[in-house]
Amino acid sequence: MNKSLQSTICLFLAAIIWGSAFVAQRSGMDDIGPFYFCALRSLIGSLALMIVFLLTDRRATLHKTADPNDPAAKKALEEEHLLERKTLLRGGLICGGVIFIAMNTQQMGLVSTDAGKTGFITALYIVLVPIFGIFLKHKTGFTTWAGAVLGAVGLYFLCVKEGFSIQPSDLIILSGTLFWALHILCIGHFAPKVNVIKLTAAQFFVAGLISLAVAIFREPISWAALTGSSISVLYTGIMSTGVAFTLQALGQKHANPTAASIIMSTEGLWAVVFGFLILGEKMTGRELIGCGFMLIAVIISQLPVPVKKKGGNPL
Template structure:
């Protein structure tokens, strides 16, 4: 019972993550009207890291009071693991988010959403090389989800690859690496601390590229303050932290399916909040996506029979 409740709790956290990311796509697109991709990512990730600092300080002080005096050697080992995980996550996030921000400029929003979400296929495929077992129902759910994403995002029914599409496809591979790195490190360290380190790592790398390749204008940053604030606090600070906490104990293939619902939430948000029309094709895509998530959440019947 504890295992089942844990699974549903983690799934709920990832669904919340998908909802936050789905509504943040507009902020990313709007921010690019004022600043370059490196500037945007440097600012949003710096803000995400600063948002988490008070929580890191608070929980660290609480933990120090409860640690036994002889826990110093174990703590040093854990700190090394924490920094390794945070820096690797930050590098993967930098590569993926940069490719996404640049790719968005050269392709349609729908196509970018579809190609980015192809990590739901790449995660279980790459997981096979890491000896991550994937159940048959998960593979079926992945196929259903890809079909749903196509109906949802590719509203014109055509698919031809352009320059931006290859960048977004590389971005999907970057997010695949990010998910697998989190899967490895999240059971070993504090999720909030690792998330904070990844944001500062990504911000530093973005800032270096910003100085090298972009012209920084303070007035442009002021014009982009609202999308940067939203993307930094909610999409980065809250969303990516919930991803790290929510992935703990879940199969990465299942986690990627849950997070791919960001495309569904973005369409539903436009329908509910902005009164945008939802076509039968898009509605069918939403239904298929939700069906894939329900399928992957169903218990394994052979295990249920064994327990009963």
């Protein structure tokens, strides 16, 4: 299996998990505030990943033990470890800070904005990622741009069910969308340079601590709130936070950020599918049209861009 296909599978699995977790994320808000919810899911996800972190770190250390009789090799290995730690620290702080804003603005929006509209506004990162990529000199082909536009159209049909109007809470969610796009670009930058499990654990530890600090001053908390939201928090913490975001980082090791954003935006589609399969919700003709647009968008974004020969004729 080639690396491109592996990346696509990882990103699809992440989108499926996020789609299945949407109901848990929404129901958890009945008992607990958005900042406490994000703090708990982030710290639980980070804790689960830190266990894997320690195991992989030990294994990597055993495989990279330098020859004690070779001072030059020992020094080179120490410098390599130091550089990796610095990159991991920088990546954890940057990615953690960005996703703290992205998660909490989305969670705050779920309190007062229709879930479908929230999903549509959030998934507009599908268009923002290639736009931001221009300034970072990322190469984005025509097929990827076409996929981004078709994906945005599909999300509209899939998620927006009533008259679309802009409310103050919508603007909060839209501001968070900017940070979801930035997070995809940040992961795309750091994931190829460090162990992705360590990076994911670090970013959510940072995001969890910041969320907890804010929650202490903004939101009330009680034992009843914790027990009432425990299932939602555990599921989103372990599956949506720990597993899915690790799959995202693994997938983005060998994927164009824009193509990755198109695949991950199918979480809205999977949310509708799981609602149909688990909750018995019926899919309307409008939703089926949206699903069709999104599937076409994913297929188009994965098509190879024709390469021109030196003579000027495309292959």
